[in-house]
Amino acid sequence: MKLILRKTVSGGCRLGELVDVGLQGNYKMSIPCCLTYTRGAAAPHLTKDMMGTLPEVPFGIQLTLPTLAENQEILEDFKDGISKFSNLPESMLFLSVQDPGTSTPSGYNERQCASIWCPGGRMRLSPDNLITMVKCIQPDWFESLYDGDQTAIRSSRKRTVKSVDRTLNFLDAVLNAKQNSQELKDTQVFGVIEGGDISDERLRSVRETAKRPVSGFVLDGFHGDSVTSEVDKDLLLVTLAELPEDKPRIIHGSGRPDQVMQDIEAGIDIFDSAFPYVVTERGCALTFNFNHSDPEDLDNSQQTTCHEEFSQQSPTVTNNRQNGVNSLCKTDYEIDLNDQRYKEDMTSLVSGCQCYCCKNHTKAYIHHLLMTKELLARVLLMLHNFHHYFLFFQEIRDSLNEDRFQALKARIMLLR
Known part of the structure; x- marks a missing residue:
């Protein structure tokens, strides 16, 4: 996979294409873009035929691990991956560890594993567990395991340092397992940037993650209740300034239109599309x-x-x-x-x-x-x-x- 920037405009806006995308390496994606949000490898509430009526459907599809993890044994028996199992169109599949369209409780991550929340309840996930699931699902890209609980309000420096350390340890374990797996040699790993609202921990997370052989970066913990928009913007700019120009940047939880515009201006390339789902679930258009x-x-x-x-409330x-x-x-x-x-x-x-x-x-x-x-x-x-x-x-x-x-x-x- 290679990122070709056609131009950088209006501050940090990046317009370009990702080429040689996918396990076969013969597709491309225009950036900035969003991924098609799915639950259980299907668009929420919609059939494949209904999705076919939409113009400009993103080439990238976001698979959410909490909606797939309980089907691991089925996918292991099937052997050909989620794309064939779910009859997905030719597209790029990105597997995210958490589901950006649902609430995830904080405080359940451990030193050796993180927690995801499936329909049947909490599931502990170690780097080895993640690699096993990736082999079953067979995505083109997947994000490494991470400890994102530092996004809780008023997290201490000690907790934030622990979060960054755990996330880097998870990444090393995932990269090591991938290197030793012939099945995953063409699958792209994205490193996750943590650090909460502590600037020097954000920078440590960025610099250490950039030293690893990752294909791109996931910016976690922004636009949460723990940071104000001003702090959020400054942290994002400081973080992005340290990232290499030739690798894509993904952000979760930033779907509101004003957030999207500000983040694109800062230099974000790829977004999820959970926001339309959240809007739909509350009966809005x-x-x-x-x-x-x-x-x-x-x-x-x-x-x-x-x-x-x-008019009486700011955008939530x-x-x-x-x-x-x-x-x-x-x-x-x-x-x-x-x-x-x-x-x-x-x-x-x-x-x-x-x-x-x-x-x-x-x-x-x-x-x-x-x-x-x-x-x-x-x-x-x-x-x-x-x-x-x-x-x-x-x-x-x-x-x-x-x-x-x-x-x-x-x-x-x-x-x-």
Whole structure:
């Protein structure tokens, strides 16, 4: 795998391509981009045919270990990996240790293992366990095991140092196991950067991880409840400044549009797309306007509704650990279809949207489905929210290519 940067604009924004991607080494990915979020190797609420109706579906798919780990024996017997087992399209598979779309309890990691939370409960995971699961799942990329509990509020320096040490030890064990496995010789390992909100520990984590033969980096612990946006931004910039330019950077828990714009400007390449899932689970629809060619794409009534409904609160953090999918907090980038105001609203979710939901159904219908607890409600919302989010990332790449990223950022930040 090789990263080719076509240009760096607007500060640290990186526009380019990852080439020779995948176990076969014959694919490419444009950056910045998001990965398609999955649960159990399938898009939440959607069938493969429904996903096929979406434009600009990301080439990269994010597999979440907590939704797959309990199927290890089945995959071992199958032998051909999750791609064939789940009939996934030709794509790049990235395996993440935690699920960014759900809440993960803190305080359960140990010296020799970390914890993941599966449908059946807690599972202890050692580096050897991770390697065994990677062999069964057969992803193109996977992130090393890490101890991310330092993201809890007011973590001590002692706890943060321990977190960085454990994460580096996990990485060494994973790299050693990979080196001794013929099956994993072409699989890419991403190192995880820890350090909480302590700058020198972040730098130690970055510098030590960069010394290892990793293919890329995962920035963990940002945009959580433990750090303010100002501290968050400064830490991210300091961290990214130490990373090599020729390797991709992934961040978890940064899905809100304003966070995405700020992180791309700082130099992040790849995001997850758990945010549309979190929005869907609370019965909301993404409605923020990013279309530069048609300023009226989001009609005035929708803009007013969105602004008035959430103007009394700042955009909320939908981080993977602290808030989780069941958070009642909403952001200025969405509308809540549970609200009675939509009971007789016969307009589409977003005027001019070409997704199946907007072309065929109204806000009133989605509200009715939510009130009657019909499964179809989240099917339609997930379809729309993925559609909206994926086009947002395409617009980001277009804006970078056409030197209008700052105009797009200003539009997105105004919606907060």
